[in-house]
Amino acid sequence: MEYRNLGNSGLKVSEIGLGSWLTYGTAVEKEKSIACIHKAYELGINFFDTANAYNRGAAEVVLGEALKEYSRSSYVLATKVYFPMGDGPNDKGLSRKHIIEQCDASLKRLGVDYIDLYQCHRYDSDTPVEETLRALDDLTSQGKILYAGVSEWTAEQITDAAHVAKEKNLRPIISNQPIYNMIVRYIEKEVLPVSEKHGMGQVVFSPLAQGILTGKYKAGQDIPSTSRAANQETNRWITSYLNDEVLTSVQKLENMAQALGIQLSQLALAWVLRQPGVSSAIIGASRPEQVEENIKASGFKIPETILDEIESVLAEINGFVPIW
Template sequence: MKYRKLGRSGLKVSEVGLGSWLTYGTAVEQQTAVDCIKYAYEKGVNFFDTANAYNRGESEIVVGKALEAFPRNSYVLATKVFFPMGEGPNDRGLSRKHIVEQCEASLKRLGVEYIDLYQCHRYDTDTPLDETLRALDDLVTQGKILYAGVSEWSAVQITNATHIGRKLNLRPLISNQPIYNMLVRYIEKDLLPVCDKEGLGQVVFSPLAQGILSGKYKKGQAIPPDSRAANDEINRWINSYLKDEVLHCVGKLDGIASDLGLKLSQLAIAWVLRQPGVSSAIVGASRVSQVEENVQASAVELTTDVLKEVDAILEEINGFVPIW
């Protein structure tokens, strides 16, 4: 496993991280989740990502329980705040009240004394940005979080946040967590250049496009019964990728991977990591075998010729916009 600095900070995260969206505390049995996290840790993964909103805290509980077996200073634990955690008017968003209260709740669910990376899960248009940034900075001062980041913020929002932070002499944001994969590339236009300028690293989610880039879905073939797409509780996002034109190109990409002696998932993760602005690719896993396959992508170096071949295939579906 290789490691990269997270933005301009001194924090180093594994190139492949393990996330828990739609898996741990939701669709995967607790023991399986523990086994996946343990295996990932043993293979060098030090970056584990969750969120308070994942099944209303259940994911944090499972992740925290699994990480109990390891020294606290040996891993980087990330969680998030923004989405509703109750029915009250203050049970959502990025107000000081919600951030502070949910940080305390996350610490209890995770069973830790501090969170390494606390992320604003989305941008809050109802709360002044300086209020949000001051609340995060205060949590750092109190030792409850070590670093702050954001998720799915636009280039303009990140620019505004960094400028306000400098004006108020606050500790800088160090990361953004956007979706990024071969099929969803919007961050390349504006977001990556802005984050590079402002010192934020990317910890990208869904590098396998909800499993489409795992190679298990084939054009003209039935959906595998044990796959995410077959689970009506969590297949809302993946179904938008299941288009003939997309699967046709995925088949071609699978051929490139095979020629290189790789799994398609390994090619897809290595492709994401080709970007110097990407610090870690967060994968999901419902089986240990998936973790085993995905972590090997950290060792893959793609040549210029391979990247050109991949881009030529992706150009065929340029403009495809899935629901996510």
């Protein structure tokens, strides 16, 4: 496993991170979840990502239980705040009240004294950015969090936050967590260059496009019965990828991977990590074997000629936007 600095900070995260969206505390049994987390740790993954909103805290509980046997200083623990955690008017968003209360709740569920990376899960247009940044700054001063990040913020929102932090002498945001993969590339135009300008690294989610970039789905064939797309609880985000145009292009990418002697998933992850602004690619796993396969992408350099061929294939589906 290779490691990268998270933005301009001194924090080092594994190139492959393990996430818990749609998996732990939700669709994957607890024992299997813990087995995946333990396998990831054993293979050098030190970056573990979750959120309070993942099954209303259940994912945090599972992750915390799995990691409790390891030295706290040996891993980087990330969670998030924003989405509703109750029915009241203050049970959501990025107000000072919600951030402080949810940080304490996450700490209890995770069973730790501090969170390494506390992320704003979305942008809150109802709360002044300064209020949000001050709350995060205070949590850092209190030692409850070490760094702050955001998720799916636009280039404009990132720029505004960076300016407010500098003007008010507040600790800067060090990361953004956007969707990024071979099929969904919107961050390349503005988010990546703006983030790099302000010293922020990307910890990208869905680098395998909900499993599309593993090659398990084929054009003109039925959906595998054991796949995520066949699970009514977790297939909400994958169905928009399932069209023959996308799957035909994916087959071409798989042929390239085979020619290189690697799996399509490894090619897809290495392609994401080709961007110097990407600090980590967050995978999901329901079986330890998936973790073993995916970590082989760390450190793999795609030949320039193959990168050019990939661009030609991706041009066929340029502009594709999944339901998000």
